Amino acid sequence: MFRKKGSLIVCGAFVFITWNAILVLFLRGREPGDPGRQQREAVPEGPTDDVLGEVLRMADTFGAELTRQKDILLQIQKHRSLWEPDRGEPDPPAPPPPVIPILVIACNRVTVRRCLDKLLQYRPSAQLHPIIVSQDCGHADTAQVIRSYGDQVMHLEQPDLSDVPVKPEHRKFQGYYKISRHYRWAMNQVFNNPAHSTVVIVEDDLEVAPDFFEYFRALLPVLRADPRLWCVSAWNDNGRSGWVDPGQAALLHRTDFFPGLGWMILRQLWEELEPKWPDAFWDDWMRQPEQRRDRACIRPEISRTLTFGRQGVSLGQFYDKYLRFIKLSSEFVPFTKLDLSYLQEDTYRDAFTREVYGSPLVTYEDVKLGRLQGHGPVRLQYSTKDSFKILAKNLGVMEDLKSGVPRTGYRGVVGFFSKGRRIYLAPPPGWSHYDPTWS
Structure with a gap:
């Protein structure tokens, strides 16, 4: 509205000044022999016969008026800000979107094709998500499969x-x-080679979900902004069908356990870890207190990766009992459009603690026999390593611990979904630290 009003004022001033200028030019341009002038001379109009002098005096008057109008216009221009909103300095150009490469660790599985096919199917941009397949073992058939993708991947x-x-x-x-x-x-x-600032690592026996790339793009700024985080994982160790809330595909958690199986880190973390990288068992090494340093990872309620590799150096450990039943999310969640501020350390910890220790304390018999009241979350309490393992096994969640940290645990609490409600397997109130001897 103000801008429109200002434009009308300027336009009106311009028309008025232009009209006056035309009138002055018209009067100055008339010759003494002009017929119109002779006609006016035939009819005396005033006490003077110096018509030309009178016209020149009028021109001077109009000239002075034009000068005054010019001053008015300059004042109008000077005070434009009174009716036009201040737009300030132009916004700086938006930074380019981050490049997040996908590193596929491969060896001798020709089934790497299943992994690569899904990555390429769901990849939104080859420029923003270059796929780098690093192959060990020198397995010719696997190398041939990888090369068959041409320039879609880097081998x-x-x-x-x-x-x-x-x-x-x-x-x-x-x-x-x-x-x-x-x-x-x-x-x-x-x-x-080249120097990327972040990477997502997957193994050659992982299948990814439709929103795999969306998930990591949304969580990269969260990882960068929170020094208490050191990774983002697409994996839920207790993510079997029946142990996750099927209606919470967008729900994310913090965890003190390093999940792996589709995980993102920043260059700064690699610069910290690389000089002391272990000779073997790198994943368990990552879970030691010296590396974790009380930092957490983000994990989803419903996994964004699924492992299909039963055979490997671990000889299928946990595969038949747990891993092959992991539920892979089939829903595309627009994570980049969601408010993920609830994952910030202080916000998440306070809300998590209130929910866990505000939940009614029940026994395993209550859960087993269906004696639970209401529909909200409930809490089962453990106090020793053995009591944790017994309860976890009976409840159907993974009972192993690494340096005292249970899989999916956060502040000692393992949360999961069972028979339509959230269950928290938790230590007593006042928990302060993990005991590395619990392994």
């Missing part, structure tokens, strides 16, 4: 295929040593 081959020198009692773990060596080499390639 790297680990140059050192030799056995890793190990103690005699660790010869059976040679595969774990090679995997750790490969991870170190591959991560250095991503962070140094």
Whole structure:
């Protein structure tokens, strides 16, 4: 409204001044022999016969008026801000969207095709999400599968295929040593050649969900902004069908347990970890207090990855009992459009603690026999390593601990969904730290 009013004022001033200028030019341009002038001379109009002088005096008057109008126009221009809103300095150009490469760790599985097909199917941009396949083992058939994708993926081959020198009692773990060596080499390639600022790591036996890329793009700024986070994972260790809330595909959690199986870290973390990277068992090493340093990861309620690799160096540990039943989200959640501020450390911890310890305390028999009242969350309490393991096993969640931290645990609490309600397996109120001897 103000802008429209200002435009009308300026336009009116311009028309008035232009009209006056035309009138002055008209009067000055008339010659003494002009017929109109002779006609006026025939009819005396005043006491003077110096018509030309009178016209010139009028022109001077109009000239002075034009000068005054010019001053008015300058004042109008000077005070434009009174009717036009201040737009301030122009907004700086938006920063370019971040590039998040996907590093696929491969070896001798030709089924890497299943992993790559899903990544390419759901990838929103080749420029923003380059797919880098790093292959160890020198397996020719697997290499041929990877090369068949042409320039859709970048194929790297680990140059050192030799056995890793190990103690005699660790010869059976040679595969774990090679995997750790490969991870170190591959991560250095991503962070140094070229120098990316972040990466998402997946193994060649993972299938991804439709919103896999959306999930990581939304959580990258959360990871960057919170020094109490050190990774984002697409995996829920207790994410079997029946143990997750099917109506909460958008729900995310903090966890003190490093989940792996589709995880994102920043370059700064790799610069911290790389100098002391272990010779073997890198994932358990990541879960030690010296590396975790009281930092958490983000995980989803419903997993965004699914493992289909029963065979491997771990000989299918946990696969038949847990991993093959993990529910893979089939719903696309627009995470980049959601408010994820609830994941900030202080906000999340306070809300989580209130919900857990504000829930009624029940026994395993209450849960087993269906003696629970209402529909809200309930809490079961453990106080020792053995009581945790017994309750976890009976409740159907993973009972193993790494450096004292249970899978999916946050502040000692394992939350899961069962028979239509949230259940918290929790230590007594006042929990302060994990006991690394609980393993």
